[in-house]
Each structure stands twice: as C-alpha cells, then as structure tokens.
Amino acid sequence: MVSDAVIAEYFPALQQDIGGNKLVYLDSAATTQKPQCVIDAITHYYEHDNANIHRGVHTLSQRATQSYENARVRIAKLLHANRHEEIIFLRGATEAINLVAQAYARPRLGEDDVILITEMEHHSNIVPWQLVCEQTGASLEIIPICDDGSIDMVAYKTLLSENTRVVSMSHVSNAIGTINPIKEMCSLAKEVGATTVIDGAQATGHMKVDFQEINCDFYAISGHKMFGPTGIGCLVGKYELLQEMEPWQGGGDMILTVSFEETIWNEVPFKFEAGTPNIAGAIGLGAAVSFIEELGYNTINKIEDELLLYGTQTLREIEGVTIIGTAPHKAGVIAFTLDGVHPHDVGTILDHSGVAIRTGNHCAEPLMKRFGLNATCRASFSVYNTKEEIDKLAAAVKDAITMLG
Numbered sequence: 379m380v381s382d383a384v385i386a387e388y389f390p391a392l393q394q395d396i397g398g399n400k401l402v403y404l405d406s407a408a409t410t411q412k413p414q415c416v417i418d419a420i421t422h423y424y425e426h427d428n429a430n431i432h433r434g435v436h437t438l439s440q441r442a443t444q445s446y447e448n449a450r451v452r453i454a455k456l457l458h459a460n461r462h463e464e465i466i467f468l469r470g471a472t473e474a475i476n477l478v479a480q481a482y483a484r485p486r487l488g489e490d491d492v493i494l495i496t497e498m499e500h501h502s503n504i505v506p507w508q509l510v511c512e513q514t515g516a517s518l519e520i521i522p523i524c525d526d527g528s529i530d531m532v533a534y535k536t537l538l539s540e541n542t543r544v545v546s547m548s549h550v551s552n553a554i555g556t557i558n559p560i561k562e563m564c565s566l567a568k569e570v571g572a573t574t575v576i577d578g579a580q581a582t583g584h585m586k587v588d589f590q591e592i593n594c595d596f597y598a599i600s601g602h603k604m605f606g607p608t609g610i611g612c613l614v615g616k617y618e619l620l621q622e623m624e625p626w627q628g629g630g631d632m633i634l635t636v637s638f639e640e641t642i643w644n645e646v647p648f649k650f651e652a653g654t655p656n657i658a659g660a661i662g663l664g665a666a667v668s669f670i671e672e673l674g675y676n677t678i679n680k681i682e683d684e685l686l687l688y689g690t691q692t693l694r695e696i697e698g699v700t701i702i703g704t705a706p707h708k709a710g711v712i713a714f715t716l717d718g719v720h721p722h723d724v725g726t727i728l729d730h731s732g733v734a735i736r737t738g739n740h741c742a743e744p745l746m747k748r749f750g751l752n753a754t755c756r757a758s759f760s761v762y763n764t765k766e767e768i769d770k771l772a773a774a775v776k777d778a779i780t781m782l783g
C-alpha cells in the first residue's frame with residue numbers, strides 16, 4: 379500500500395546527492411522518476427517471464443502475454459475507456475499523435491480542409507500535422523493564446539468552421555502548465571463535425587482523465603511522464619474510429635493471415651501494434667498505473683496544487699524573476715526567466731546545488747516566440763516533491779542572481 383507520508387522514499391533515484399547536495403528533482407515534465415514497484419515489475423518480467431507474446435503456447439509466453447494484456451486493461455480502467463481494445467500500445471505520445479495523423483487524418487483530408495492546433499503545442503503536436511498538410515494540401519491554423527497562457531476561446535470559436543476537420547490540442551502545456559478546457563473545446567469542435575485529438579502527455583501522471591467524459595476521439599498518453607518506463611505510451615481511440623482506420627505499419631502481430639495475394643488485418647488494437655512491442659515497457663506502465671491508483675489522484679492533486687501555489691508565491695517574491703504562464707487553471711509547472719541571465723546559465727548553477735530544472739524552449743518554439751523569448755527556466759513538480767525543495771530552488775535562484783545578475 380502506498381502511503382503519502384514520505385512519497386519520495388518509493389523512488390530510488392531520488393535518494394542521491396548531486397555535488398554534495400541532496401538531489402532536488404524538479405524536471406518531472408520532462409520525465410518522472412520511477413517508483414521501485416515499476417522497476418521491480420520490469421525486472422520480474424526479465425528474470426521470470428521473458429518471452430515473446432501472443433504467439434507462444436509455452437508457459438513463459440503465456441505469462442508474458444497475460445501481464446502485457448493486464449496492463450492494457452488497467453490503463454483502460456484508469457482512463458475510463460469504453461473497452462480495453464481502445465488502448466493501443468505505442469512508443470509514447472509522439473508516436474500516438476503520428477499514428478492518428480497518418481492513419482486517420484491523411485487518408486481523409488484534402489485541400490480546403492483545416493487542422494486546428496493551439497499556439498502552446500509541443501512540437502509533437504505540431505510537426506505530425508505539418509506533415510499531413512504537406513501530404514494532403516490541407517492547411518494548419520493556430521488557436522491563439524492570451525497573455526496569461528490560457529486559450530483565447532473567443533478566437534477559437536471564430537476559427538471553427540465547416541472546413542475544420544481536426545482539432546488537436548494539449549490537455550496540459552508542458553512549457554507553461556496551462557490546463558486547457560478540453561471538454562468544452564471538444565464539444566465545440568463536434569458542433570462543426572471535427573475530429574478531436576488530445577495530447578495528454580502531461581495530464582495522466584497528475585490528474586484524473588476520463589476519456590468518455592471528455593468525449594474526444596483520440597487521446598495520446600506518455601508512459602514515462604506518469605511514473606512508467608521510457609519508450610512506452612498509448613493511444614486511446616474510439617473503437618469505431620480505430621476499426622475504420624487502415625493500419626499504419628505492417629509486420630507481425632497486426633495480421634490475421636498473410637499470403638502473397640492478400641493479407642487480412644488483425645483486430646483492433648493489434649492492427650496497430652506491428653512487430654514485437656515493448657513488452658517490459660507495457661508491464662512497467664501497468665505497475666505505474668497501480669502506483670497511481672494506490673496513491674489516488676486526490677492525494678496527487680492536493681500535493682501538487684500546494685506545491686504550485688507555494689512555488690509561485692516563493693519565486694514571485696524574488697526580485698528579477700518573471701513567471702511565464704499565469705493561467706487560472708495550471709498544473710505543477712512554473713516557467714520563469716531572470717532579468718539579464720540566460721536560462722542555461724541558471725540551470726547550470728542550480729545543478730551545482732543539486733537542483734535539477736529544465737532550461738530551453740521545451741520543444742515549444744512557437745510558444746516561446748509568442749512570449750518574445752528564446753528559452754525559459756522550468757521547474758515542474760510531481761507528487762514526490764516538497765515545499766522544502768522549493769525553498770532550495772529559491773535559494774539556488776537567488777545565488778544565481780548574485781553570481782550572474
């Protein structure tokens with residue numbers, strides 16, 4: 379049973395010193411640390427059950443298949459999918475969005491069609507659509523954001539038209555933490571008949587996501603940002619749409635029969651899982667889901683909301699710090715700049731104190747441009763962080779100002 383008393387103790391990588399200081403890990407938006415149960419699940423698979431799945435009659439293969447498919451069922455339950463076949467295992471959110479772009483959008487779009495994305499997207503939710511536009515002649519239009527980093531809903535409503543065929547947006551911005559009103563945005567998109575895609579990479583490790591309630595068509599998740607291993611993620615897609623779609627990649631497991639004359643596709647979700655999948659990754663993600671369930675999103679939200687509030691107040695009080703992104707609904711991400719100091723220099727100095735933050739454009743160059751910046755510093759929180767760690771961040775930021783400002 380996971381207790382919220384000392385959550386950091388479940389994470390072995392957090393129990394180390396960097397440069398003589400206890401590690402303060404504030405880069406969870408890039409990837410979360412992994413709890414021991416996830417590491418154990420992966421190790422157990424390789425030590426006891428290692429075999430290929432779906433095609434073996436021997437015991438190891440059956441065990442591996444069972445664990446892999448159990449993970450699918452757990453994820454479906456966590457995200458309240460309509461059925462577990464709606465979960466497709468992929469490399470991550472990037473691959474999930476590319477799959478929708480290529481296997482759903484590309485065959486259906488042409489000139490005059492419009493794909494709408496927001497100004498705050500991660501490159502993973504920009505470039506796949508640019509590729510589809512090049513391939514089909516469709517055009518990409520951008521929903522602007524307001525100065526506080528929230529979606530300009532008036533502009534969104536104006537942009538929606540009968541030509542809008544796809545609306546794709548992040549649930550939570552990795553760069554500024556804004557939580558977007560995706561349920562409302564999906565409902566507005568549906569009114570004009572558009573297909574909706576949500577990039578949920580930054581959401582599922584932090585907040586309850588209900589696929590049925592959001593009522594989007596596709597939802598992309600990233601395993602490594604929700605305590606799971608790297609190289610695993612999922613696409614959740616409405617079953618009827620997944621059935622309509624042609625496969626994206628060909629190979630083993632995605633077929634029922636193959637002859638040189640004709641190949642018949644396997645059923646959803648296997649139709650989209652060509653080749654040997656990341657079996658250990660899926661099992662590790664299943665363990666991460668159990669970890670989240672045991673802790674509970676209520677606990678996660680409570681801790682992260684307090685950290686966001688305290689971190690925002692603490693950093694705001696430091697002269698020379700500007701916080702970028704102050705939308706009313708935010709997840710535990712604080713982007714900031716220091717007057718006259720390059721973010722990379724701040725990041726390097728903080729690392730000497732054991733404080734790990736992210737600096738750069740956060741794979742969101744258009745968003746940086748919107749704020750007239752090339753880069754920011756970003757502190758992002760997870761359930762294992764504490765207010766004391768925020769105090770250490772603030773102290774290290776003050777040191778950086780003294781040294782560089």
Ligand SMILES: Cc1ncc(COP(=O)(O)O)c(C=O)c1O
Binds near residue numbers: 503
């Ligand atoms: C908002 C957002 N979308 C997509 C991605 C890409 O996710 P993945 O690493 O699972 O491909 C990231 C990763 O940083 C992200 O923050």
